Each structure stands twice: as C-alpha cells, then as structure tokens.
Amino acid sequence: MAQFSLIFSFVLIFSKIGFSKAQISGFPEFYLLVGEEADYSLESYLFYWEDPGNMDAEQAYQFYRQGKFAPIGHPYLFNRGYSNSIWWFALPIENGIAKDNTLILSPAGASLQEARLYTFDGSGKLSREQVSGYLLKDDERDMATRLNSFKISLEPFQKSLLLLRIDTRGRNMYMPFYMDSTGSYWEYEVNRAALFGGISTIMAFASLFAFLLFLYNRERIYLIFLAYILSCLLLILEEDGYAFDWFYGQHFPELSQVSVPLFGLLTCSLFLKFNLLFMENQIRSHMYFHIAKSTYYVTLTWCIVLLLSIFLIEEKKFLYAFNLTSLYMSFGCVGLVLIGNILNITDKKALYILFANIFLVIGLVFYFLNSHGITSLNPFFPNGLVVGALVNVLAFTIAIGYLQYSERKEKQLLKVQIAEREKEFIEDKFRVQEEERQRIARDLHDDLGALLAMIRLKVENVEGKLDHVNGPIRENIAESVRLLDKATKEVRFIAHELLPEELGQKRFSTLVEELFLNLENQEKIRFHNNIGELPILPTHVKANLFRIIKELLNNIFKHSGATDGELELFYDEEDVEIKLIVADNGRGFDLEQVKSGKKGMGLNNLESRVFFLNGTYEISSGPQGTTILICVPYKVNEYERGQQNNTGSHRG
Structure with a gap:
C-alpha cells in the first residue's frame, strides 16, 4: 500500500x-482541422497578443510558444475599440484531407491599415509571408478584393501555425475573422456585392431625386439632403470595404487612415444640418438653433483638418487623437439631432421626423459603442448603420416627396381660387358694363332718338310750308332733314351695339348677321361670314361672344387698313368647343409688342372675355394680314340637347 x-x-x-x-x-496539442467544409468557427483556435512595441514574426512565434497569447473568446469577432497598439493573432491549422487544400482567411475590419500573415511549418520554420491592408494598392495586396483576405494553401495533412500581424494604430480595433473555402468565400462575396449594389442603387435614386428637386426649387435644403445621402452612402460602403475597392483604393489609398471617421463625421454633420433646415419653422429654442448651427460649422471645419492630417501627421498617436475626436463630434451631432427632435414635438410632422431619425440614431449609437469596444452587439442586419441610414434616407425622401406634392397641390388650389376670384371680378365688371350699356342705350333710344325724330318732323313740317322760298334755302332745309335722318340711324345703330335686342331670345347667328348688316351701312370693307350650327348657348356666353366679335370687327375697321375680311363661327363636336376665326388682309401689327405685355385696351378686353369663358386664343399677324382664332370649350349637356330638339330651328 x-x-x-x-x-x-x-x-x-x-x-x-x-x-x-x-x-x-x-x-x-490540437489544431483547427480543415477539410472540405464551407466555413469554420475560429473561437477555440484563434489567439491574440497586444504588442505595445514592434516585434517581429520570430519574437511573436516565441511569445505564442510561451503561452502569452489569449483566446479571442468569440466565434469570429475581436473588438478592443480605439488603440495605438499592433495586434498579433495565432491560428494553428491542419489539413485533414489527403490532397491539397486552399482556404481563405479574412480579417474583415474597415480599420485594417496593414496586415502581414506569416506561415510557420510544424518544425517552427517560417515558410511564407503575405501582405495586405488598405494602405496598399490592389497589386500589392495578397488578394485584390474589398476585404484584406489571404489565400492559405495546405499540402495533404500539413500542419501550420498562422501568425497574423495587424496594424490599426490610430483606428478602432473592431475585427471580424472568417475562414472559408474558396467556393464559399466567392459565393458570399457575390451575395454581399449584390446586397450593397442594391443599397447603392436605392441611395442613388434618392440622390437623383434630391438633385432634381434642387434644380427645380433652387433651395439649399435639397442640396444638403443630396450631400447627406452621398456621405451616408460612402460611410456604408467604407464600413464594408466597397468604397476603397470601388472608388479610391487604386488612386488614394492613404485616405483609408481617416476614411471611416471622416465619412462618419461628415454624415453626422450633414444629418444635423438637414434636420435644422427641415425643422426650421418648428424650432422654438433660439439657443438650441445657434448651438446646433455652430456645431455644424465646427464639424465641417474639423473634417477639413482631418483630411489634411493625412499629409501633415505621421505619428500614429496623433492620428489616434484626431480620429477619436471625430468620433465624439459625430456622437455630439447625433445627440443634438435627437434633443432637437424631442424638444420640438408639436405635431405629426415632428413625430414623423423623430421616427425617421430614431433608426439612424440607434445605429450610430451602437456604432459608437462598437468603436469603443464597449459592446459587439448590432441590433440590425447587416448592421445598424446600414439599416438606420436606409430607413432615414427613405423616410425623408418620402417626406420631401409628400411635402412637394402638398405644396404643389396648395399652389394649384391657390391658382384655382385666384382664377375664381378673377372670374368673379370680371363677371362683376361685365355686369356693371352691361348695366351701363343698357342705361346708355335706353337713353339714346328713348330720349335722344325720340328728340331727333321730333326735330326731324318739325323740320319736315317747315319744309312743306316753304314752297315759295328760293332754291338754296329749300336745299339747305332738305339737307338738314337728311342729316337728321342719318343722325337718327346713327343713334339707333349705337343703341343696337350697346344693347342688342332680345339677346336672350334671338338666335346667335341672327345677332351676328344683324351686326354685319349695320356694319355694311357704315364701312366699305367687303366682309364674308360663315356661321355654322351652334348649340343652345346661355345668355352670358352669347353676350361675351357678341362683344368679342364686335371688338374684333371694330379693330379691323379702325386700325387694319384692310379691304377684305372674313368671319367663321361654328361648333367643333370633336374638340367639344365653339370656334371663332376672324381674318383680314390688312397691315397687321407687332406680335412681339403684344407678347411683351404692351397691350391696348381692346386686347385686354378680349383676353378678359376669353378668360371668363375658359377659352384660349391665338394671333397670327404680319404684312399679309391678321388671323385670330378663339376657342371656347362648351359641352352640350342632355338638357341642352332636349332644348334643341324642342325648339327646332331656334338655335343659340
């Protein structure tokens, strides 16, 4: 025992x-055994070491053998926030199949400036060195893709230790790790590219919409919204490596040192400015407005400083301070937006703005926490930044579109109201004119006409009693009788012009024909008229059409110098409108003068009457004469058709 x-x-x-x-x-004692699987979990096999100095691969290998490396403690993510350190990662790997095996290792962080992968064989000998990173151009990287990926080649049953040196000094150490087969890797990349291509397309359409609104309205808010969308898109693409891969990687890779903080601060700054403009009429606190406005200009200035720091600052610790300051400024802009939304909740519009912003605020808050290494949680897929930005941009695009529609509708309604008031004014004007015309016509006909007729009778009576008077005196008296007769006819003609008899009962064609008969007695212009069949017209339509015709004819007789004229009036059933064509062979007039607004009283009256009837007019004038086309829309309803059938030939 x-x-x-x-x-x-x-x-x-x-x-x-x-x-x-x-x-x-x-x-x-164990390795990550790889075979023909699509992807692998690295949680139990990936170890890390924070290098405060700048040791080489052999030293890191010895540190790993001495047990100084610690497990990352997550299936794929390593997050330590902003740091000024170099990080080493160790992954022991063994090919478990009897043939060559090719895998792809992807440290998929947006802050990865430079990464070097050292492969040690089972005896501890360095067999291969590969390099990648966003500070390098595509032809200098191991794989020219959006991610800083490495191609791992293993012989049958080969054991290796992969040591990865990652330099993110001055940036945040938020680093997902993926190990995939080549097929799985490229399938994922195609799907990811399709996803972000779709996101880019949505943002591009929103940008185009904002740009068109700016061109149409020339208002600064749409230009700020356009800049906000584009900066938001750059930030989203940069977080997944696409901005580097698609835009600036080949020409200006140094931008990657500040790209995420720069695009993030620019996005948050424009986000703040756009909200200020969008809520401009609702902000009740002047202090808040001035603080937010000052913050916007300060952050824009800092964006310029951050961009210049690429060329002026070589020390990583200063770059670390600049980037961290940018992060805090971004968070301050987001905080001001949220405070402004809460302080100014007064109506549904304010609630909608808060809803539109809350998703982006949540996404940016988690982005801030992730960047500091406080949490690795992302509330949305693919991440809070993408979802928040998409929801925000789409919500504001819809809101702007709705506001544009509402403003346009209000303007149209206002135009209709103005047009109705103008019509009411014109109607009152025409009514007063007609009443005055009727009064003058009655006075001329009843008083002056009767007086002239009485004088004529008196003179004729005197003429009959002067048989013994010599010839010249009798001729003078006879001439006086003729002049009185002519004056009586003139008075009747003027009275008829002012007040056509039985305007509401007579056919419109009869009124026009009577007008031509009177004109023929007064002027020497040969006039031809062709009046077609017209529907039954309301009195106000007949009255205004009659005044239009009279005005046009008067212009021809007084100003055109024409020898021939023509009038055509008919109802166009196809276009559902009354058409009036008046033409002459006179000297015409200057159309440019008419278009420039230098119009006479006659043309103004013509426009007013045509407008009152909801019609349109066209004028063609030159040395060969003038032609005027007037179209008045008029729909024959069933009652009017019935009236036509009942009245037979008694048309409008």
Missing part, C-alpha cells in the same frame, strides 16, 4: 510538471 501511494505521488508530480510545461510552452 505504501509502495502504491509512493508511485501515485510520483505520477501526480510529474503530471503537474508536464501540465505546467505545456502551459509555459503554449504550443497546442
């Missing part, structure tokens, strides 16, 4: 010594 206890004690002691040596050596 004593011998057994002694043997057991020796075994226990040696086992403890062996365990301690294993811990000290740190070289694992």
